[in-house]
Amino acid sequence: MILVRLRQASLLLFAMLISVGAFYQMFLRTRHEFPREYVMILAICAVLFLTLWGVLLKFQPYASQAILPCVLMLTAIGVVMIARIDHSKNTSVGFRQLMWLCLSLVLAALLVVLLKDYRVLRRYAYVNMVIGLALLLSPMIPGLGIDINGAKIWIGVGNYTIQPGEFAKLFLAFFFAAYLFDHRDQLAVGGKKILGLQLPRIKDLGPIILVWVASMGVLVMQHDLGTSLMFFAMFVAMLYVATGRKSWILIGFVAFAAGAVVAASVFSHVGSRVDAWLHPFSDYEYNRPGGSWQLVSGIFGMAAGGMTGTGLGQGQPALTTYANSDFIYSSLGEELGLAGLLAILTLYLVIIASGFITAMKIKDGFGKLLASGLVFTMAFQVFTVVGGITLVIPLTGMTLPYMAAGGSSLVANYILAALLMIISNAANRPEPDTLSDTFQYEALAVLRDRELQERAEARETHESHEPRHAAAAQASEQATEVITGGER
Numbered sequence: 001m002i003l004v005r006l007r008q009a010s011l012l013l014f015a016m017l018i019s020v021g022a023f024y025q026m027f028l029r030t031r032h033e034f035p036r037e038y039v040m041i042l043a044i045c046a047v048l049f050l051t052l053w054g055v056l057l058k059f060q061p062y063a064s065q066a067i068l069p070c071v072l073m074l075t076a077i078g079v080v081m082i083a084r085i086d087h088s089k090n091t092s093v094g095f096r097q098l099m100w101l102c103l104s105l106v107l108a109a110l111l112v113v114l115l116k117d118y119r120v121l122r123r124y125a126y127v128n129m130v131i132g133l134a135l136l137l138s139p140m141i142p143g144l145g146i147d148i149n150g151a152k153i154w155i156g157v158g159n160y161t162i163q164p165g166e167f168a169k170l171f172l173a174f175f176f177a178a179y180l181f182d183h184r185d186q187l188a189v190g191g192k193k194i195l196g197l198q199l200p201r202i203k204d205l206g207p208i209i210l211v212w213v214a215s216m217g218v219l220v221m222q223h224d225l226g227t228s229l230m231f232f233a234m235f236v237a238m239l240y241v242a243t244g245r246k247s248w249i250l251i252g253f254v255a256f257a258a259g260a261v262v263a264a265s266v267f268s269h270v271g272s273r274v275d276a277w278l279h280p281f282s283d284y285e286y287n288r289p290g291g292s293w294q295l296v297s298g299i300f301g302m303a304a305g306g307m308t309g310t311g312l313g314q315g316q317p318a319l320t321t322y323a324n325s326d327f328i329y330s331s332l333g334e335e336l337g338l339a340g341l342l343a344i345l346t347l348y349l350v351i352i353a354s355g356f357i358t359a360m361k362i363k364d365g366f367g368k369l370l371a372s373g374l375v376f377t378m379a380f381q382v383f384t385v386v387g388g389i390t391l392v393i394p395l396t397g398m399t400l401p402y403m404a405a406g407g408s409s410l411v412a413n414y415i416l417a418a419l420l421m422i423i424s425n426a427a428n429r430p431e432p433d434t435l436s437d438t439f440q441y442e443a444l445a446v447l448r449d450r451e452l453q454e455r456a457e458a459r460e461t462h463e464s465h466e467p468r469h470a471a472a473a474q475a476s477e478q479a480t481e482v483i484t485g486g487e488r
Contacts, residue, residue, distance in 0.1 A: 005057070008065040012053055015069040016046055019076030022312060026080050029313030030087040038083070041098045048105040055109045059116065060425035064354045067424075070347045071402055071417050075101060075410070077344065078403030080312065081324065081331050088318035093405050100407035104414035111418045118422050122366050125178035132171030133214070135164040136227075153227060165227045166399075166412035169234065169377055170419075176235055177369040180242040184365070211235045225260070225270055226384055226396030232256050233380050238373040241359075277394040294321045298330035298389055302341075309337030324405040326397060329389050344403075345386070352379045355420050362427035371423045374416050 023042065027034050049072055056063050079101070083094030121128070139145035139155050146154045146161055154161040211232060236252035264271045276292035279285045280299070285292040297320045304310065317323045317331035324331070333341050355375025359368050378401050385404075388395040399409040401416075 009053070011065065011069040012049065012072065015072045015076070016049070018073065019080075022076060022080045023083075026084050026312040029311070030084060037095060038098075041095065041102075045098060045101055045105070048102055048109075052105055052109045052112070055112050056421060059113050060422055062425045062428040062430075063421040064358065064424040064428070066354050067351055067417055067421055070350045071414070074344065074347050074402040077332065078328060078400070078405075081317070081328055081335070081403075082405050084313055084335070085318050085324045085331065087313075088316075093324055096407070097405055097410070100410045103407075104411045107411060108414045108418040111415060112422060115419075115422055118370065118419065118426065119364065119366060121174045121370070122178045122181070125175050125182075128171040128178070129175040132168045132175060135168035135171065136214075136231075138164050160407070163399075163406065163408040166408045169230065170374075170412060170415060172231060173234065173238075173370065173373045173377060176238050177366055177373055180238055181366045181369055184242040225263070225273065225394070226398040229256065229260075229384065229396065230377065230380055230398070234373055234377045237376045237380075238369055241372045242369055273394045273396075277388075277391060280391065294327070295389070295391075295395060297321075298327045299391070301327075301330045302333035302389075305334040305337040305340075307338050309333070309335045309340055311335060325399060326385075326395075326404070327389060328404045329386055329400055332403075345382075348379075348382050348401075351375075351417070351420075354424065358420065358424040358427045362423060364426070367423050367426060371420060371427075374419055378413065378416060 020042070023038065024034060027038070049068070053068060056068070079094055079097050082097055086092060086094045139153050141155075144155045146156050153165055154163055156162075214231070232252065233256075236248060239248045239252075240246070260270075264274045272290050276285055276295055280292040280295050282292075286296060287293070301315070301317060301320055304315065309315070312335050315331075315334040317334050320327045320330060329341070329344075332344065336343075352375055355371055355378075359371040359375070362368050362371065381398055381401055384393065384396045384398050385400045387393040388398075399406050401409065401413040
């Protein structure tokens with residue numbers, strides 16, 4: 001066990017060593033020194049990471065040890081690039097991101113300590129639904145929501161903005177997992193079979209229609225294609241895991257495609273993104289306001305990186321708008337190259353694979369649905385960001401988990417990672433060996449103790465009844481004497 005723990009600790013320390021090296025190289029090339037304020041905040045973050053690892057060993061000893069080092073590496077790479085862009089734009093987003101990281105680590109550690117059994121989340125299914133919908137629709141409250149670039153998905157809190165949809169995805173995942181676990185048998189029943197595909201019954205289409213309406217509502221009211229697509233895809237994926245029927249995936253794809261086509265023709269914000277995706281290099285799309293200029297500049301930045309990149313601190317990622325948030329993937333491609341981008345995707349694949357392995361191993365149905373829903377949400381978010389920048393799909397305006405600038409996304413995704421580790425602890429916990437001699441001896445001892453206890457309780461009950469029987473016998477004798485004497 002000691003050797004296993006040492007190997008696990010070495011992964012975390014190796015990730016920290018690479019992260020420190022990346023910060024040192026970037027600051028040496030851009031500022032020619034390591035800023036003092038970063039030394040202190042990075043030391044605090046390192047201590048908090050080690051504390052979180054220790055808390056996991058104490059309260060969740062069988063949790064997956066592959067997730068935390070990968071999350072650390074992704075966060076460090078993202079903050080390095082954000083701080084590098086700060087130097088070009090004379091901003092301090094990177095330092096704020098590290099402060100959000102400290103908060104994220106504290107909340108993740110508290111969740112690991114307090115949430116000993118994740119199944120408690122199933123008890124509050126409809127409470128989670130209400131909280132999730134309230135968070136999702138909160139930007140529509142007058143005076144609270146903020147419209148940025150045509151999308152109204154932020155709320156203002158003082159001088160900061162919060163994206164409540166990042167937290168809504170967690171609460172809605174709790175609700176979806178509980179609802180589908182309770183109704184999986186009804187949803188798995190098939191209806192008519194068309195072209196070899198078993199379609200669901202008409203009366204079972206209610207849940208997917210309701211979620212489709214909610215997703216279209218987000219698209220219509222908030223003009224946010226990414227969030228509505230993410231929630232609908234998460235529900236359809238969890239529905240497939242719960243029932244095993246491919247027809248749900250086909251129905252979900254057709255339903256959302258139809259809604260997206262209508263939205264693209266009705267709302268200019270969505271339509272312009274589709275046009276920029278279809279014709280990014282045309283003169284009209286490139287030069288018109290809200291066209292493809294940002295997308296094309298990000299593509300040119302990645303192309304400039306080539307196979308190995310220009311090197312940390314030696315590119316020009318700040319030329320792209322939102323280079324530290326929506327387009328951080330293209331910024332990393334410019335300075336780390338194709339090799340660096342593939343390494344980043346590999347880190348994401350390790351986390352995703354760990355989550356799906358957990359979902360396959362765990363025997364609890366609710367845990368299986370929750371783990372698969374959470375990890376699919378993160379995987380889908382990575383796909384939409386990377387796919388949008390590489391022209392696979394239209395841009396959605398979503399953030400890359402753990403890497404893009406933004407406190408809401410960072411905190412929410414660290415909570416997501418903590419939940420995956422908590423569920424993996426239950427999945428990896430060894431079952432008792434019922435065939436071992438020690439287990440059989442302990443089982444016989446428990447049975448023997450229970451038998452002796454039952455005998456003692458029976459003896460006490462018998463002794464307590466003896467005085468009553470004696471008194472009753474004496475009273476019976478006296479009554480007999482009286483009756484006999486009367487006859488005489």
